[in-house]
Amino acid sequence: MNDDIILRVENLGxxxxxxxNPxxxxxxxxxxRQRSYHQPYWSIKDISFEVHRGDFIGIIGENGAGKxxxxxxxxxxxxxxxxxYELNGKVLSLLELGTDFNPELSGRANxxxxxxxxGFPEGYVQERLEQIAQFSELGEFFDRPIKLYSSGMKIRLAFSLFAFLESDILILDEVLAVGDIFFKQKCYKLLEELIAKKTTIILVTHELGAVQQYCQEVLLLHQGKKIYQGPPKEGIWQFHQLKHGFIQNKYMDIETDISSQKSSLLSSDTSDDFSWPSDEVFIPVDFPDANYAQLTRYAICNSKGEPTLNFLQGEESYIYCEFQIKQNIAVPIVGLIITNKYNVIIHSKISFQHKVNVPSRVNQGDRLRFCRNITLSVEPNDYVFNISFGNMHSDHYASLDLVSKDEFISHLQVCDIYDKLGAFKVLPRYSCDEYSHFGICNLLGNCQMSVTSS
Amino acid sequence: MFYNAWYELRYRYAGTGIGIFWNVISPLLEIIIYTVVFSLLIPNKMEGNYYPLYLVIALLPWRGFTETIVQGSDAFSKNAIYLRRLAIPSEIFVGKVTLASLFLVYIYLGLIILITPLFGKGLGWNILLLPVIGLLFQGLSFGMSLALANLQILFPDIKQILQFIIPLWSWTMPIYYPSSIIPDRFLPWLYANPPYAFLKSFRDLVLEDKIPELNIWLIIIGWIAFFVWFGATINEKLQSEVRDKI
Structure with missing residues (x-):
């Protein structure tokens, strides 16, 4: 085996x-007669890949994909x-971390x-105990029984412990999903240090933002099979399609699906003043049950027009959606709702609140494009966006400035709702500038200070 | 490993006021109860004046033995968390339980040595062999537990089955009752019951200051060899299936 390859997996099943009954x-x-009384269940099948020393690999896939x-x-x-499979070093695995501590023992004893x-000799960890205690920021809790710990504390202890045990491959399974943001940052910083020391890291997570930011390569598993290996951007893109049922069992046809989509779009014309990104950034979705407007694809980009899921606090984001109109409607209305991970609505605004130019009539078969840019002046966290589609009679729409908001909304007919369409992440800024703030959102306004001497 | 086993012993009584001392107090109370019952309430002179002693010498090691079997066969399910995600050899968990019970058996044997003079019975130098028999006895239970631990994962019913088999088992050999009530022609057959040779040796060493005869040693070694081999084979053969199931 080549010395640079630390892990080689061949046709693993x-x-x-x-x-x-047992x-x-x-x-x-x-x-x-060798009769069989069981049903075979292939959790993974035909998986092959190679990992090089010092790589940071992400493994993504839905629950039950075989990760x-x-x-x-x-x-x-x-x-x-x-x-x-062939391994060329010591593996340390943090599978479902922190649950295997003994609750009666102290953090130190654990x-x-x-x-x-x-499999580490006893003296080995003794030498590092102080470093571990320090990194975990547990303070006096380090010498208290684990049963008194909060779940976040357990994770801290576990991560700190594993980070200071030397290994060639570190496997992190859903490890960094918990814990506060500062500790997470500290963890990722430490991971970068480990990478610099040529430690290979395999990260299994549902946090696609982290995958995009840190991994050099991702493996996408689906129903026990590897369906993608390569740069994270592309992998996440495919993962999103999977989630929307676009490629489900026909993953072999991905390429053809995409190309056919592209060719069909060439004929569409776009007006010049309307910003619309290139086809590559779009995520095709499949919603055959839509009644009025079928969402066919969407994209989420930064101000440079690059697709991303990570934004800095206060950064501008662009959300694009394309609908295929299924039946004749009057004035189309699109609403965008952003919720945080507790399902609290952070922001919701409907197209008429922007007073955009709208057509008074849209016919079946037309293609409707919606673009919305948002300055993400919100706290660093994970967010989900939802799209809803509605329509309104043009006479009613014309009364927008004349009637009360409540009366206006009463004429709105909600047609299709696309829940949990996509997720993105807002990351904190390192410096204190005008975009940084505390609390869940940034409120507009200025600040002054003066001193009057007595 | 030793630290672990020691911890395991402490952990059994975790949360209780005097913790580890329960390991000493509970057998001591048991000795007192048997003494009172047999010497005062049932003044029937069986096995000389030493019937309570005769009983306790076999009963306490037997308790250590069954405790290993019960806890050892449950060791995999209890440590499922580790077995599910660490590639450590599974026999370690059974070994840990066995070692903890070995400490217990040594505490029991120490108590027996302490109380024997109180019954007016002298002790000979041959009691120095007690720890050796104790160790061998735990070797036997290790082999059995290792096999059972694997089987219990695949067949969870075994746990329930053991619960009634073990009390029954204790009546298949002279633990509670004197061996004198068994007809002579059946006596050799008792050795077909693996723990019997061990229990008999404990009694011989303490009560008669007699080193077990060569054929008893051979029976002891034979049973250990068989069950350790059996446990190891089962463990090796079923390892993969156990890991899948756990």
């Missing part, structure tokens, strides 16, 4: 036997049913105990 296993053992099984096979917990279980 893992099949679980599912028995209706005793069927015994019947199967005793069966003379954890793959990692368990690599770490030697499970035996592969077929195929093989650190020693866990590292012993992981």
């Amino acid at each position: 893992k099949c679980f036997k599912i028995y209706d 005793w069927h296993r015994a019947r199967e053992w005793l069966s003379v 954890s099984t793959l990692l368990k096979v690599i770490t030697g917990v499970l035996q592969p049913t077929e195929g093989k 650190a020693i105990y866990s590292s012993e279980l992981l």
